[in-house]
Amino acid sequence: xxxxxxxxxxxxxxxxxxxxxxxxxxxxxxxxxxxxxxxxxxxxxxxxxxxxxxxxxxxxxxxxxxxxxxxxxxxxxxxxxxxxxxxxxxxxxxxxxxxxxxxxxxxxxxxxxxxxxxxxxxxxxxxxxxxxxxxxxxxxxxxxxxxxxxxxxxxxxxxxxxxxxxxxxxxxxxxxxxxxxxxxxxxxxxxxxxxxxxxxxxxxxxxxxxxxxxxxxxxxxxxxxxxxxxxxxxxxxxxxxxxxxxxxxxxxxxxxxxxxxxxxxxxxxxxxxxxxxxxxxxxxxxxxxxxxxxxxxxxxxxxxxxxxxxxxxxxxxxxxxxxxxxxxxxxxxxxxxxxxxxxxxxxxxxxxxxxxxxxxxx
Ligand SMILES: *[C@@H]1O[C@H](CO)[C@@H](O)[C@H](O)[C@H]1NC(C)=O
Ligand SMILES: *[C@@H]1O[C@H](CO)[C@@H](O)[C@H](O)[C@H]1NC(C)=O
Ligand SMILES: *[C@@H]1O[C@H](CO)[C@@H](O)[C@H](O)[C@H]1NC(C)=O
Ligand SMILES: *[C@@H]1O[C@H](CO)[C@@H](O)[C@H](O)[C@H]1NC(C)=O
Ligand SMILES: *[C@@H]1O[C@H](CO)[C@@H](O)[C@H](O)[C@H]1NC(C)=O
Numbered sequence: 405x406x407x408x409x410x411x412x413x414x415x416x417x418x419x420x421x422x423x424x425x426x427x428x429x430x431x432x433x434x435x436x437x438x439x440x441x442x443x444x445x446x447x448x449x450x451x452x453x454x455x456x457x458x459x460x461x462x463x464x465x466x467x468x469x470x471x472x473x474x475x476x477x478x479x480x481x482x483x484x485x486x487x488x489x490x491x492x493x494x495x496x497x498x499x500x501x502x503x504x505x506x507x508x509x510x511x512x513x514x515x516x517x518x519x520x521x522x523x524x525x526x527x528x529x530x531x532x533x534x535x536x537x538x539x540x541x542x543x544x545x546x547x548x549x550x551x552x553x554x555x556x557x558x559x560x561x562x563x564x565x566x567x568x569x570x571x572x573x574x575x576x577x578x579x580x581x582x583x584x585x586x587x588x589x590x591x592x593x594x595x596x597x598x599x600x601x602x603x604x605x606x607x608x609x610x611x612x613x614x615x616x617x618x619x620x621x622x623x624x625x626x627x628x629x630x631x632x633x634x635x636x637x638x639x640x641x642x643x644x645x646x647x648x649x650x651x652x653x654x655x656x657x658x659x660x661x662x663x664x665x666x667x668x669x670x671x672x673x674x675x676x677x678x679x680x681x682x683x684x685x686x687x688x689x690x691x692x693x694x695x696x697x698x699x700x701x702x703x704x705x706x707x708x709x710x711x712x713x714x715x716x717x718x719x720x721x722x723x724x725x726x727x728x729x730x731x732x733x734x735x736x737x738x739x740x741x742x743x744x745x746x747x748x749x750x751x752x753x754x755x756x757x758x759x760x761x762x763x764x765x766x
Contacts, residue, residue: 443487443490446460446492447459447463447471447491448463455475455483456473456474456475456476456485457476458473460492465491466491466492467492468494469495473498473499474502475508476503476505477506478506479507479512489519496521497523498524500527500528501528501529502529502530503529504529507530508527509531509532513538521545524547525540525550526551526552527554528553531554532551532554533556533557534556534559534560535559535564536560537560537562538565538566539564540564542566544567544569547569547572548574549564549572551578552574552578553577553578557579557580558580558582559587562586563587565589566590568592568593569593570591572598574598576598576600576601580604581604581605581606582606583604583606583608583611584608585610585611588612588615591615592616592617594618595620596618597612597615597618597622600625600626601624602625603627604626604627605627605629607631610634610638612636614638615638616638616639616640616641618639619641619643620643621644623647624650625649626649627650628650628651629650631652632656633660634662636663639662642665642666645668645670646670648671648672649673651674652671653675653677654677655671657683658683658685660683663687664689667689667692668692669684671693671698672698673697673698676698676699677699679695679703679707681705681707682710688710690711690714691714693714694716694718695718695722696719697720697721697722698721701722701724704731705730708732708734711735712738713738715739715743718745719747727748732746
């Protein structure tokens with residue numbers, strides 16, 4: 405046999421051996437990735453019977469970072485679609501919109517648990533009666549959860565838990581009736597919590613006690629009949645508290661003394677008839693206090709002694725018959741400042757206030 409032919413034969417054999425081993429390796433890779441490669445790509449779901457469509461910024465496997473999913477039929481916990489999220493595990497923003505013909509009765513924890521890079525989650529127009537414990541899959545990257553208009557009634561203990569990067573929770577326009585203890589736990593970075601426009605009438609003592617970093621709490625437009633010092637226990641960093649449009653009848657002693665860093669307090673549009681002289685005790689940084697549209701007929705002479713830094717005070721639309729110089733005296737110096745506001749209106753506010761107003765203007 406000519407030697408060059410033998411060489412060619414050897415080369416061919418070597419090449420075939422190489423080819424076979426490469427194919428074997430590829431098969432192995434495919435098996436390893438079968439979870440993601442064989443599944444439908446979340447961003448291009450082909451199933452003609454699908455009940456969800458997701459629109460992604462990039463559609464290649466594992467390339468999407470932002471997606472909006474429209475749900476147009478009832479989705480169950482065991483639906484195969486939740487596995488499709490394996491094909492896009494680099495998502496940073498995920499939004500679910502439920503169309504009028506669709507329905508979603510739970511937070512898709514199973515899908516979320518695959519999204520280790522998720523930063524923002526939004527769900528709206530779902531029908532999620534309760535949030536279960538650890539509903540957000542303990543995602544360490546998650547920063548914002550927005551759950552507006554989802555008919556949520558009940559938050560189970562630990563429903564917002566073990567989310568070390570979470571800074572904001574928005575739960576406005578739901579039907580939350582009760583806020584228990586231990587719902588918000590393990591959220592060391594949480595700064596903003598919005599539970600406005602719900603139906604909260606039972607707010608347990610110490611419900612927010614784990615939220616040491618919280619700076620803003622909105623509880624406006626609910627059914628709260630009473631708040632006490634224990635309601636706000638633990639909120640050491642709180643700066644802004646909104647309690648407008650509830651059913652508060654009075655503010656008792658030391659109601660806000662657990663929140664010494666409060667700067668803005670809004671209690672407008674309640675039915676407050678009485679404010680105790682120590683209600684605002686300890687709020688040395690408070691600069692804005694609004695109490696308009698309540699049923700106050702009088703204010704004690706020491707009510708403002710605990711809040712010497714007030715620069716904006718709104719008492720409009722109450723039934724104040726008397727307001728003495730003594731009451732306003734603690735913040736008198738601030739009121740001389742042109743950037744300060746003291747709003748009292750209507751009713752027969754006594755002569756002394758007229759004198760005060762003049763001195764404020766000069
Ligand atoms: C879609 O649904 C129909 C009716 O339920 C069924 O016959 C069909 O096999 C389904 N197709 C797929 C791809 O699942
Ligand atoms: C998709 O991701 C792969 C791997 O990260 C990358 O090589 C490719 O360029 C990406 N494609 C697009 C369209 O971004
Ligand atoms: C989240 O952590 C809790 C408590 O350790 C655990 O019971 C739960 O299974 C975790 N959930 C996920 C999706 O990892
Ligand atoms: C609000 O809560 C009350 C019970 O406290 C309940 O009777 C009412 O139906 C709730 N309203 C809504 C809109 O969920
Ligand atoms: C007036 O208020 C402004 C803003 O709060 C403050 O910077 C300034 O020092 C105040 N002036 C006086 C005289 O208190």
